[in-house]
Each structure stands twice: as C-alpha cells, then as structure tokens.
Amino acid sequence: MGKHGRNIGLKPTVNDVARVAGVSLATVDRVLNGRPGVRNVTIERVYDAIQELGYVRDTAAANLARGRVYNFQFLLPQSNNEFVTSLEHQIMGISKVLALERTKISYEKIPAFNPQALASILSRMDPENVDGVAIFGPETAAVKEAIDQIKKRGMSVIALVSDLPSSERDYFVGIDNLAAGRTAAQLMGHFLPNGQGKVLVITGSMLARDHLERRQGFDQVINESFGGVDVLSSLEGRDDPDLLEKLLPGVFAKHPDITGIYSSAAGNAGLINFLRKTSLDDKVMVVAHELTALSREALEHGSFNAIISQDTGHLVRSTIRVLRANVDNLPINLSQERIRIDVYLRENMPPLDEKI
Amino acid sequence: MGKHGRNIGLKPTVNDVARVAGVSLATVDRVLNGRPGVRNVTIERVYDAIQELGYVRDTAAANLARGRVYNFQFLLPQSNNEFVTSLEHQIMGISKVLALERTKISYEKIPAFNPQALASILSRMDPENVDGVAIFGPETAAVKEAIDQIKKRGMSVIALVSDLPSSERDYFVGIDNLAAGRTAAQLMGHFLPNGQGKVLVITGSMLARDHLERRQGFDQVINESFGGVDVLSSLEGRDDPDLLEKLLPGVFAKHPDITGIYSSAAGNAGLINFLRKTSLDDKVMVVAHELTALSREALEHGSFNAIISQDTGHLVRSTIRVLRANVDNLPINLSQERIRIDVYLRENMPPLDEKI
DNA sequence: TCAGTTTTGAGGTACGCACCTCAAAAAATG
DNA sequence: CATTTTTTGAGGTGCGTACCTCAAAACTGA
Numbered sequence: 001m002g003k004h005g006r007n008i009g010l011k012p013t014v015n016d017v018a019r020v021a022g023v024s025l026a027t028v029d030r031v032l033n034g035r036p037g038v039r040n041v042t043i044e045r046v047y048d049a050i051q052e053l054g055y056v057r058d059t060a061a062a063n064l065a066r067g068r069v070y071n072f073q074f075l076l077p078q079s080n081n082e083f084v085t086s087l088e089h090q091i092m093g094i095s096k097v098l099a100l101e102r103t104k105i106s107y108e109k110i111p112a113f114n115p116q117a118l119a120s121i122l123s124r125m126d127p128e129n130v131d132g133v134a135i136f137g138p139e140t141a142a143v144k145e146a147i148d149q150i151k152k153r154g155m156s157v158i159a160l161v162s163d164l165p166s167s168e169r170d171y172f173v174g175i176d177n178l179a180a181g182r183t184a185a186q187l188m189g190h191f192l193p194n195g196q197g198k199v200l201v202i203t204g205s206m207l208a209r210d211h212l213e214r215r216q217g218f219d220q221v222i223n224e225s226f227g228g229v230d231v232l233s234s235l236e237g238r239d240d241p242d243l244l245e246k247l248l249p250g251v252f253a254k255h256p257d258i259t260g261i262y263s264s265a266a267g268n269a270g271l272i273n274f275l276r277k278t279s280l281d282d283k284v285m286v287v288a289h290e291l292t293a294l295s296r297e298a299l300e301h302g303s304f305n306a307i308i309s310q311d312t313g314h315l316v317r318s319t320i321r322v323l324r325a326n327v328d329n330l331p332i333n334l335s336q337e338r339i340r341i342d343v344y345l346r347e348n349m350p351p352l353d354e355k356i
Numbered sequence: 357m358g359k360h361g362r363n364i365g366l367k368p369t370v371n372d373v374a375r376v377a378g379v380s381l382a383t384v385d386r387v388l389n390g391r392p393g394v395r396n397v398t399i400e401r402v403y404d405a406i407q408e409l410g411y412v413r414d415t416a417a418a419n420l421a422r423g424r425v426y427n428f429q430f431l432l433p434q435s436n437n438e439f440v441t442s443l444e445h446q447i448m449g450i451s452k453v454l455a456l457e458r459t460k461i462s463y464e465k466i467p468a469f470n471p472q473a474l475a476s477i478l479s480r481m482d483p484e485n486v487d488g489v490a491i492f493g494p495e496t497a498a499v500k501e502a503i504d505q506i507k508k509r510g511m512s513v514i515a516l517v518s519d520l521p522s523s524e525r526d527y528f529v530g531i532d533n534l535a536a537g538r539t540a541a542q543l544m545g546h547f548l549p550n551g552q553g554k555v556l557v558i559t560g561s562m563l564a565r566d567h568l569e570r571r572q573g574f575d576q577v578i579n580e581s582f583g584g585v586d587v588l589s590s591l592e593g594r595d596d597p598d599l600l601e602k603l604l605p606g607v608f609a610k611h612p613d614i615t616g617i618y619s620s621a622a623g624n625a626g627l628i629n630f631l632r633k634t635s636l637d638d639k640v641m642v643v644a645h646e647l648t649a650l651s652r653e654a655l656e657h658g659s660f661n662a663i664i665s666q667d668t669g670h671l672v673r674s675t676i677r678v679l680r681a682n683v684d685n686l687p688i689n690l691s692q693e694r695i696r697i698d699v700y701l702r703e704n705m706p707p708l709d710e711k712i
Numbered sequence: 713t714c715a716g717t718t719t720t721g722a723g724g725t726a727c728g729c730a731c732c733t734c735a736a737a738a739a740a741t742g
Numbered sequence: 743c744a745t746t747t748t749t750t751g752a753g754g755t756g757c758g759t760a761c762c763t764c765a766a767a768a769c770t771g772a
Contacts (some may be wrong), residue, residue: 011455011728012457013728013729014729015728023750023751024750024751024752025751025752025753026731026751026752026753027749027750027751027752029729029730029731030749030750032730033729033730033731035731037737037748037749037750038749038750039748039750040751042750056456057726057728057729058420058456058729059456060416060417060419060420060457060728060729060731061416061727061728061729061730061757062728062730063416063729063757064414064416064417064420064728064729064730064756064757064758064759065728065729065730065731065756065757066729066730066731066757067730067756067757077357086564097689099367100367100412100414100415101416124415126490163761164740179703179704180704182704183701183703183704185703186702186703187701190546190547191546202639217703221703232686237461244718249432259738260719308704311696313691313692317692333453334734335669336669336673337705340667340696340698340706341702341704341706342696342698342699343698343699343704344699345539345543345699346542347535347538347539347541347542347573348535348538348539348664348697348699350694350696350697351694367758369757369758369759370758370759371758379720379721380721380722381721381722381723382720382722382761383720383721383724385759385760385761386719386720388759388760389759389760389761393719393720394719394720395713395718395719395720396771398719398720405761412758413758414757414759415759416757416758416759417727417757417758417759417760418758419727419759420726420727420728420757420758420760421726421727421758421759421760421761422727422758422759422760423726423727424759424763457764478733555723577723609716621756
C-alpha cells in the first residue's frame, strides 16, 4: 500500500477527509484546529466531507501529537468527615492511573460553608495551569459570580455532590438529592414500628443545596404516605462530628420520644458516638447517608438500619470523564455518568476496599 | 532540545529505558515485545531500568503504532426476557463509541440452558478473529472444558452475570448472587405483614449458578432472621415469560395462601401478567430482579415492592475494560469493576434512558 | 585462533494527528 | 491591469511506540 493508500473499511482519517473535500491536508488541519486563513466556503466543504465520511478525530493520536496534559482541580470542603475523606482517597488513588493518561488532578480544601473563601480561590485560578474545576460547595451569589467568570476564561466547571444550577457550571456530578430524601422517607416509614413516631432530621447547613433538597424530598414522602410520622425541624450539624455530638443531648432532652433519625448530612461519627453512649442505638431507627467504614460498621451492628449512598469512586471517575469530554468538546455518555442512589441494608454492602 | 533530549520531569519513554539500561532502543523493544535474540543478562538489565524509572508503556501510542484492533464477543442466552434484551441494547449502544477506541464487539445468542450448544460454539472460536469472549451461560463440565481449551488458544474469557468458577475464566463480571439473595430475603422479611407468610421462589434453571446462589442466600437469611416465613421449593421458569405465566396458576391452586414471591430469575413479564389477571398484585409482596421498563412500571404501580438489580450498562462496560486489560496484560481497578447490588424502591429508580 | 552463531546497534517506516514554514495560487483591491 | 492580500498546498518534524532490515560486535565451540 502506497503512502496514501485507501484505508478500506477502516476508520476515516484526516487524509480521507482531505481527499473527499478536494483540499489539502493542511487545510483540513486548519479547519479542525480552528486556525485562521480559510475561506468559509472551504470550511464548509471540509465539514461536508467530515459528515459524509463520519470522520471522528482520534483523540489518543491527537493528544499524543499535541503532547497534551489535562489539568484538573477538585475543590472540597475543609471538613474532617468521612465522606470528604473518602473523596480525597479516591482522588489520590486514581491519580496514578491518570498519570498514564496524560491527566493530572489535584485537590484543595476550602473552609466549609464559606462562600467567600470559595469564590476567592476560584477567582485566582489560572487557565494556563488548570483546564477544569470540580466544585463541592455552597450555592451563593458570590460563588455563582466566580464560576461564571471562570467559565469566561475558558475553564470547564463541574458541580460535585451539591448542584450549582444558578451558575453556568457545565455539568452536575452527583445524585438527585430530592429523590434520595424521598427514598430515605420511604425506608423510614416502613422501618418505624407501626409506621409512626417522632423523627429527627439532621442536616449540615442551610447553605448546602444537597441537604435542603434531601429534607424536601423526605418531607414530601412522609406527608404523602406516612401520616403517623412527626418530623421535627432540622438540626444543623455543619457536617462536623464533634459539633453534632455536642448538640444531640439537648435535642433528646427536649424530645425524649424520638424514635427515628434521618441523618441527611455528613458527620456520622458524632451520631454513632451519641447513640452508643446513650444506648439509644437499638431503640431508634436510623437512616443515614454515605457508606463509609464507620457507617458500614454501624449498619453491620444494627446501630444504623439503612444507608443511602453515592459511590465516591464513581463520583471522582465520572467527574474526570466529564471534564475531559468538555475540554475536548466531546459528547458525554449520560447513562454512564449518572450517579445511582445506592440503598444499603446489612446484606448488600459491597466488600470493603483496601484504601490505597 | 536535541533528538534525544532528556525529557525532564515527564513520563519516561522507551528511549529513557534504553539510555539507563545502557542498551539500544532496538534491544529494549525486543525485550518489551518478547522477541527473541536477547541474552538473559540483557533482559534483566532492561527490566531493572524499567523498574528504576517506573516506566509504563503508553498504550495509546502502542496501539496506534501496532494498528491494533480489539475483537470481543459476547455469548448470550437465546431468551426473549428483558434482562438479556437490555444487555443487547447496551452492547449495541456502546459499539459505536468503542469503534473510536479500536475495539469491535459483537454478540451471539446461544440456545438457553444448553451447555452442548455453548461448548460447541466456543470450540469453534478462532483466536485470529477474537481476542476475548464474555460468556453468560450455565456451568457444566462441557462448558468448563471448552473454556479451558479456548484459554489455551490465547483468548481471554470472562464469565458474565453467572460465574463459572470451576473453569479457568479470567474474571467474573457480575454481582455476588448469594448476597443478592440475602438482600432479597431481608427486604421480603421486612415487607411481609407481621414478618410471616408463605413465599414462592421463582428460579430459572438448576443449571444456572446465579439462580442457585440467590436461592441459597435467600434461604440463609430467612432461616437466620425470619422464623415465621415459610419458603416453598423453587419454581423453574427457565427465564421464559410465557412458560412462567402457564405454570403459576397451578402453583397458586395448590398454595392459595402465598403472600410473597421472590422472583429471582428473568421472565418478569409472565409474572406481572399473572398478578394482574388474578388481581393478586396488591395481596402479594413481590421482590423481583433486574430493573427493566416492565419491572420499573410494576414497581411504580405497586405490583412489585422492591427490585434487586445490576446495571446492564455497567456490566457491559466493565466486561470490555477487563477484557482489554487482560489482552494488554494490564492491571484491573477492582473497585471500578465491582458490580453493585442495586436496591430499588419506588423512590430511587433512575430516570429512564432512551434506548439508542 | 578461526569460523560459525548469537546478540546487539543503527537506522528506517509507519500509526493518526498537530503544528510549523515557505512558496504558489487565487482572490480582492485600486 | 498590476499590486496587494488572502487563501491554499506541499512538505517537514515530532509525539511514543511497533516492527523491520542490515551490518557490526560479541560470544561459542573446536
């Protein structure tokens, strides 16, 4: 086969596009990479040829040629709860593998529930060093502004875990928190003896959209289906185990007849400690969020009765895939990127992974 | 930078390995690709250099150079149940994307529960055309033999959905079916009024390992925790909706007091039809397997009360990744490939994807 | 030590693409 | 029309690897 053989039956290449469009390789290249100096008519002829052949750029080859390195950054709340820790582990764990795929990731921890701090970090970001950011943070005007600015500078932005729909973020990687709250209520309703009782809802902060949505969903289903259940107003634990452990005695002093707890936020360690100390753990039905070493153990031993979770490994991998697709201007496989609302009972917990 | 510059701070390449090992590029290449004509001492020097540098072959570049095309085949049971159909959809859907990644996949349907047919297809497989096979089929001696043969011919073999541990298959992509059965029992036990009643278990075939394991797990938990529940012997539906619909009336004639059904196999269509016709659907608690358009609708409307499921998209994508890793002799990310036992209640069903 | 064999090195081509330069061709301008 | 400006083509180099050839060097055995 000569230098420019026909390449029968295989994927079309830039050479095929050039031949079909009746232009030179250089011109196709200019069009594909948005370089100037091509007439509009010619540009269209090239795109027609691309259409006709069904040409798709070989990203692996392109990245090889370009020496491209993707640079992504995660911004996580500075909180010592297990969910965030698990995200960190996943990020570190995957970074070695990603190095082989020309993508560098790093993460930074930002004071939790502090929109100003987050906004200021965002505004200092340099498009030269960062191609995309994944943000796990509160939705406020300042953050929205910062995101919209960063988008203008050409970076891709992903909302992680908690959506930021008011901003121009490219995508949200996380679960449908309203549905998660509804699921929790469905479980709680079934698990409470006689379908009735007084339920405490623990939340993180009113600034956290994910927590608000969970509460909303929880209330919906309780109202729809479980008339006998009385839901107290939310206890704000700020995702902080220690704070939570301090607050709970007061709540139970006021409401000693609580029979159910929906722990919709992070900070399970504090809750578990409290339950153990007070021996309340087999008197109170607990539906909690996020499967971690701790919550897994609590489920195993009956302190927790069900766990709603989202796979942190999936969250991180999905974020990377979406960010990469965004900077490459490629489509996203929605069903692959949809994060499931996992329901764990004692029986279906996945085996514990060794942390790397 | 000259032709053989130092490449500081970046990933080491074959050139770096050659330099450090004090041999030529050609020799490194011979070692890496297992070509003959290199002394053992030299081979070791090369491996030492690889170790020292932490060199990892750039698979993208290697595949580009080699013009490699992965060729994988799925073998699915010839059954018109929705689960298998969903797998087919996923395979077809992903094949376009895979074409861009130099991998071709196809599937073939084999008479269900017919070990001879499966074994004969396997033995006819040509390593020239197929690099790897994913098998969803029964575990018998004939199949085991055929798999071991095929392995000897250099193909990679994955057990899909139902494990084939007696054979030399490289990997199993699917859920822990024992745990799935246990989960089903846990749900059933909680959902049955007063925690007691007579439960029918529907299975596919005694030849199907996954079904056997589910039954086993189900019995375990019922015995451990739900003394008031009486479980009947399995009804074999052969994953065939029509057959199942024909068999069920007889069972209910004999046991009119059935209050729970664990449908551990495929063929939900037949079950749903029967329940609707006989208006049993709100008298009987049903825990079924696999989220499909049909079972989703049944859950939505209360005919089913819970669904245990495995994500077919994940199954297919995972299979491909593992097969590719196998033929490339690369490690597998276990936590990414672990298929979750999904529990779906009405509230946490994922939105319906448009089939492609 | 010499011929024979094995091992090694040097070099090239290719994969599909990005990016560069220079000159030729075509179009726009006055 | 000639001149300037814009557009296009031809060609090369490199990304990291595979795979090939040929000759030089290093070992082997007798």
